[in-house]
Amino acid sequence: MPRTSRIQGLRDLSVEARREAVAEAAGVTSASIAAFDPANGLGIELADHMIENVAGILGVPLGIATNFVVNGADVLVPMATEEASVVAAASNAAKIARIRGGFSTSSTATVMQAQVQIVGVADPEAGRVRLLEARDELIALADAQDPKLVEFGGGVRDIAVRVVRSRAGTYVVAHLQVDVRDAMGANAVNTMAEAIAERAAEIAGGNSLLRILTNKADLRLSRARAVFDAEALGGAGVVDDIIHAAALAEADPYRAATHNKGIMNGISAVVLATGNDTRAVEAGAHSHAVSAAGLYTSLSRFEKDADGNVAASIEVPMPVGLVGGATKIHPAARAAITLLGVGTAAELAEIITAVGLAQNFAAVRALATEGIQRGHMSLHARNIASTVGATPREVPAVAARLIADKAVRADHAERILAELRQGR
Numbered sequence: 001m002p003r004t005s006r007i008q009g010l011r012d013l014s015v016e017a018r019r020e021a022v023a024e025a026a027g028v029t030s031a032s033i034a035a036f037d038p039a040n041g042l043g044i045e046l047a048d049h050m051i052e053n054v055a056g057i058l059g060v061p062l063g064i065a066t067n068f069v070v071n072g073a074d075v076l077v078p079m080a081t082e083e084a085s086v087v088a089a090a091s092n093a094a095k096i097a098r099i100r101g102g103f104s105t106s107s108t109a110t111v112m113q114a115q116v117q118i119v120g121v122a123d124p125e126a127g128r129v130r131l132l133e134a135r136d137e138l139i140a141l142a143d144a145q146d147p148k149l150v151e152f153g154g155g156v157r158d159i160a161v162r163v164v165r166s167r168a169g170t171y172v173v174a175h176l177q178v179d180v181r182d183a184m185g186a187n188a189v190n191t192m193a194e195a196i197a198e199r200a201a202e203i204a205g206g207n208s209l210l211r212i213l214t215n216k217a218d219l220r221l222s223r224a225r226a227v228f229d230a231e232a233l234g235g236a237g238v239v240d241d242i243i244h245a246a247a248l249a250e251a252d253p254y255r256a257a258t259h260n261k262g263i264m265n266g267i268s269a270v271v272l273a274t275g276n277d278t279r280a281v282e283a284g285a286h287s288h289a290v291s292a293a294g295l296y297t298s299l300s301r302f303e304k305d306a307d308g309n310v311a312a313s314i315e316v317p318m319p320v321g322l323v324g325g326a327t328k329i330h331p332a333a334r335a336a337i338t339l340l341g342v343g344t345a346a347e348l349a350e351i352i353t354a355v356g357l358a359q360n361f362a363a364v365r366a367l368a369t370e371g372i373q374r375g376h377m378s379l380h381a382r383n384i385a386s387t388v389g390a391t392p393r394e395v396p397a398v399a400a401r402l403i404a405d406k407a408v409r410a411d412h413a414e415r416i417l418a419e420l421r422q423g424r
């Protein structure tokens with residue numbers, strides 16, 4: 001069945017009809033995404049096995065971003081977020097990107113690193129070299145912990161050793177660099193780090209302390225780029241303003257934090273929808289946003305291409321998996337993976353990265369033109385209406401008045417609701 005991510009009028013359908021339209025466009029069965037319906041989603045018994053002291057289940061809205069083309073293929077993207085306008089903005093940017101072919105992506109190998117901290121080494125530089133001499137022995141010891149991973153083509157690729165000087169002492173820190181294939185990899189590399197720690201400390205001549213992965217996953221990077229057509233954006237002036245807006249984020253940490261928050265609006269929503277670890281991805285992204293000179297900067301770059309369009313690109317660590325964590329357990333996460341049609345963790349990582357770039361572009365474009373409030377607040381108006389007690393039947397009328405009056409505020413919503421109920 002042909003797959004398309006262009007579904008016109010999706011916003012106007014009922015939730016049930018939307019699910020049908022999405023399944024049909026994606027070429028998957030309705031049953032395979034039925035878990036998006038809370039009635040078929042995560043049940044309390046399963047939840048009780050996932051974390052501790054379970055007392056309930058928190059629902060988060062799951063929307064579908066349309067219009068995405070990634071490496072020439074259309075893809076419909078599940079996004080779990082509580083924030084209005086995020087899904088619309090990603091779909092909006094993807095619609096503009098598809099004019100010039102959509103997003104192109106690539107990634108490094110799926111290598112995660114675990115650190116083993118060794119304290120009390122009298123000669124840390126020599127200890128570092130002794131560990132490197134023992135590379136093969138340590139790799140064999142680590143690989144023996146996870147024969148299944150090795151069977152899948154993964155396992156330890158190398159060992160790096162650093163000498164880290166701190167205010168409390170000098171540490172020899174061994175890094176196990178492990179190809180974790182389709183796993184996020186935390187459990188896999190932590191097991192390996194714990195298994196080699198004692199022997200590594202013996203070789204270095206000290207005592208092992210911490211044995212844990214690093215969330216600075218800089219050997220597991222995904223990249224995406226797209227060209228946003230100048231004419232579709234409103235011409236050369238708009239392009240220049242978008243580039244100035246992105247340049248401020250490159251130069252100024254205060255702006256960079258907000259710019260990167262916009263990127264994470266997209267990234268975290270897909271990471272959550274697929275049952276992956278949002279904190280791991282967020283820690284990796286923000287650590288990657290620090291330049292070699294120590295400046296916190298933007299994760300994306302916007303330039304003008306030779307034809308005057310915006311050439312946007314991003315590189316970000318993307319430690320996500322298909323086999324571990326909640327991905328395999330949570331029924332809605334499994335449905336999200338089915339909808340995406342991805343077969344490897346790397347494919348998933350690259351789509352997530354493309355969504356981050358789209359999200360970023362939509363926000364920066366809005367900021368560099370009409371400002372964020374018109375698009376964002378008009379969608380947020382429905383939340384304000386619900387907050388003041390409007391019923392689902394009353395919400396559209398209250399939201400429409402809030403937008404028309406250009407006053408998307410709770411006090412105004414209360415007034416409108418009171419008037420509506422008095423029949424005025």
Ligand SMILES: CC(C)(COP(=O)([O-])OP(=O)([O-])OC[C@H]1O[C@@H](n2cnc3c(N)ncnc32)[C@H](O)[C@@H]1OP(=O)([O-])[O-])[C@@H](O)C(=O)NCCC(=O)NCCSC(=O)C[C@@](C)(O)CC(=O)[O-]
Binds near residue numbers: 067088259265359372
């Ligand atoms: C909000 C829009 C998209 C309106 O934009 P618009 O031009 O009024 O929308 P439109 O009605 O012309 O539709 C254009 C496309 O947008 C999508 N779209 C549009 N509306 C909907 C909707 N209701 N439901 C579903 N999809 C929608 C949809 O894809 C549609 O095309 P279609 O596929 O239908 O042919 C635009 O103003 C926008 O992109 N704004 C950016 C909003 C944003 O970034 N929100 C994130 C929250 S703000 C924040 O947290 C981050 C920030 C801003 O601080 C980051 C930073 O500072 O960098």
Ligand SMILES: NC(=O)C1=CN([C@@H]2O[C@H](COP(=O)(O)OP(=O)(O)OC[C@H]3O[C@@H](n4cnc5c(N)ncnc54)[C@H](OP(=O)(O)O)[C@@H]3O)[C@@H](O)[C@H]2O)C=CC1
Binds near residue numbers: 181183189213277323
């Ligand atoms: N700082 C952090 O970020 C931390 C995160 N975590 C959590 O760790 C979890 C993720 O750990 P992760 O190691 O991914 O999960 P799992 O341990 O659940 O899954 C990884 C295991 O799956 C098996 N496997 C099956 N098929 C494949 C395949 N195709 N590719 C790779 N492995 C395969 C492997 O061997 P086998 O079957 O032999 O196990 C592998 O070790 C998340 O829940 C995360 O929140 C935990 C600690 C710290």
